[in-house]
Amino acid sequence: MSEAKLPEGWALSILSKTISANGLISDGDWVESKDQDPNGSVRLIQLADIGDGDFRNKSQRFMTPESANALNCTFLKSGDVLIARMPEPLGRACLFPSVGQEAVTVVDICLIRTGEKAAISNKILTYWINSPVIRNLIAANASGTTRKRITRKKLEQFELPLPPLAEQKVIADKLDTLLAQLETTKARLDRIPQILKTFRQSVLAAAVSGKLTEEWRKVESYLNWNVIKLEKLIMASANGLSKRSGKDGEETTILRLADFKDAVRVYGNERTIKLNAKEVDKYSLANGDILVIRVNGSIDLAGKFIRYEKNEEIEGFCDHFIRLRLNQEKILPEYLIYVSNEGAGRQYLKSSLSTSAGQNTINQTSVKGLDVPLPPLKEQTEIVRRVEELFAFADNIEQKTNAALERVNNLTQSILAKAFRGELTAYWRAANPELISGDNSAEALLGKIKAERDTLKKQPKKKTAARKKA
Known part of the structure; x- marks a missing residue:
């Protein structure tokens, strides 16, 4: 200035x-x-x-x-x-x-x-x-x-x-008031993500307990659910590829945990290894396969389920994962994710972890022992539809909250900039020339x-x- x-x-x-x-x-x-x-x-x-x-x-x-x-x-x-x-x-x-x-x-x-x-x-x-x-x-x-x-x-x-000095006091008082109001607004906005997290957890709990579709079930005249071990819903399971390089075969992307963020596939840092035809057949992934995080240093990640969505190219998976190939005539992959990653299902999987040298590990036997509350396939489809609809609603609120937080932060800087230029006290100066x-x-x-x-x-x-x- x-x-x-x-x-x-x-x-x-x-x-x-x-x-x-x-x-x-x-x-x-x-x-x-x-x-x-x-x-x-x-x-x-x-x-x-x-x-x-x-x-x-x-x-x-x-x-x-x-x-x-x-x-x-x-x-x-x-x-x-x-x-x-x-x-x-x-x-x-x-x-x-x-x-x-x-x-x-x-x-x-x-x-x-x-x-x-x-x-x-x-x-x-x-x-x-x-x-x-x-x-x-x-x-x-x-x-x-x-x-x-x-x-x-x-x-x-x-x-x-x-x-x-007299104007400094007026500026400080104005800033104290305005920024305190913004902090109150920001504190309220900061609480919303936790409220949404609790909301999503409640939705999933209702989804896997039958409460989410209770009225729908009455209209459709569906019977009560059964509880079935996951083992009976799996067609095949396997640990991932352990080798880190290959001399013969086709270059094939081998998925690691780094290729996912919050269970969503991210691109740009893939690792490829040459696999022969036998290895491709053994380790390739199909649409709807479940990848279970077999080993990880974080207890919050080990044992988590990730739904794989088919890429255009053939992809395999490393030995940090267990692959589950589901019988999709009995269970939808999306519904299994709800069961496994929240509530009682998640608690069972965490309690099944073994820890050694700072690494948490789960084996196929423990994974297959997961109890799955199983509704008919048509009801699973309805559950998935309702969960996705409610989650989209929560996501929309979260986006608006983040945008509002950004505006509040920008407004804080804007107010400070106005004070710095004397704009907050222009009328006060005109009214108090002697000061x-x-x-x-x-x-x-x-x-x-x-x-x-x-x-x-x-x-x-x-x-x-x-x-x-x-």
């Missing part, structure tokens, strides 16, 4: 000149593991504690007062501005609220204490740092290859638009700070104690 475009009474100033003479801009302290003590009474504030406008109070690292003093640590004060010099996101800032005990911060957090008689309030400084303009400036000035960083020295030299001019202008405030600094420079330096306590 150029000076020509500044609102009346505002000024441009680098960050280091906006804080008072008794203020502070400093890196955090270099505290190594050997300096920490879980029984210490001094809290060590870390990057995980710094939210995008909020203090998250997540970390649990401590040190003793003796170690903090020996390292000449800077003790935090309530209201200090903390800026994360590493992602994510880079440059996020929050106010330190006090944590009920002495606290210091790690070196990757920049500490700014505006001090008494500063030209900028700690609230406005936090909002400015989190605004799109400064966040983009931070990104442009970051260094590093694997993890970007912003240095304190660069932060000190950033030029900020500076409103008069933004003369001695109340930002230029006057900066002049007073400069005069105070010049006076202090002429005074003899005092000896400082090792402990930099708040």
Whole structure:
């Protein structure tokens, strides 16, 4: 923002000149593991504690007062501005609220204490740092290859638009109100995915218990269901291909778990192996086959069922899967997925896992022992239709929720940008010219700070104690 475009009474100033003479801009302290003590009474504030406008109070690292003093640590004060010099996101800032005990911060957090008689309030400084303009400036000035960083020295030299102090309070109050309303909206939207997850689980539970089609069954005069072992519904089963390369035969795609995301096929990273005719016959997949995750480090994935949809080309499967070829005159693959991946079916499969060296494994015998509540094929078709219809409804709500969340996030940045340009307080400035001019202008405030600094420079330096306590 150029000076020509500044609102009346505002000024441009680098960050280091906006804080008072008794203020502070400093890196955090270099505290190594050997300096920490879980029984210490001094809290060590870390990057995980710094939210995008909020203090998250997540970390649990401590040190003793003796170690903090020996390292000449800077003790935090309530209201200090903390800026994360590493992602994510880079440059996020929050106010330190006090944590009920002495606290210091790690070196990757920049500490700014505006001090008494500063030209900028700690609230406005936090909002400015989190605004799109400064966040983009931070990104442009970051260094590093694997993890970007912003240095304190660069932060000190950033030029900020500076409103008069009275206007800063009005801006901060407006932002507090508007952003609190947005946070309330965002919190409500954030709850919707969990509500939809519970809804989907309830739909599947109703589907495999018969409640979803209870009225339909009465109209169609269908009898009650039977419970049958999965083994009686399978025509064939097999573990996948174990070899990782072949010398003879046709190049054939061998599916791995990496070729699926949330049980949906993804493309672009397939692995091919040469298979001879016998191997192709043994390991090829047919439409409607079920792939069971035979082994995986995650207990939430091992034993999960995936429905295979036929590709144009012949595809096989690796030994991380068990292939089930169903008798589709008795059971639909889609219906079996409902039974196996939720509720009692999923609990049975998880309880059948064996664990060794961090890997969870299930065998064919356990898979075939799954109890399947089995309705007639016509009712299975109706169940699948209803589940897909209800899931499509939930998916539509989720898409709208995600779009609304994106709009809320964009609106937050838009509001901060308007505040940064002075647009939120245009009417207030017109109504209160005496509060933004003369001695109340930002230029006057900066002049007073400069005069105070010049006076202090002429005074003899005092000896400082090792402990930099708040």
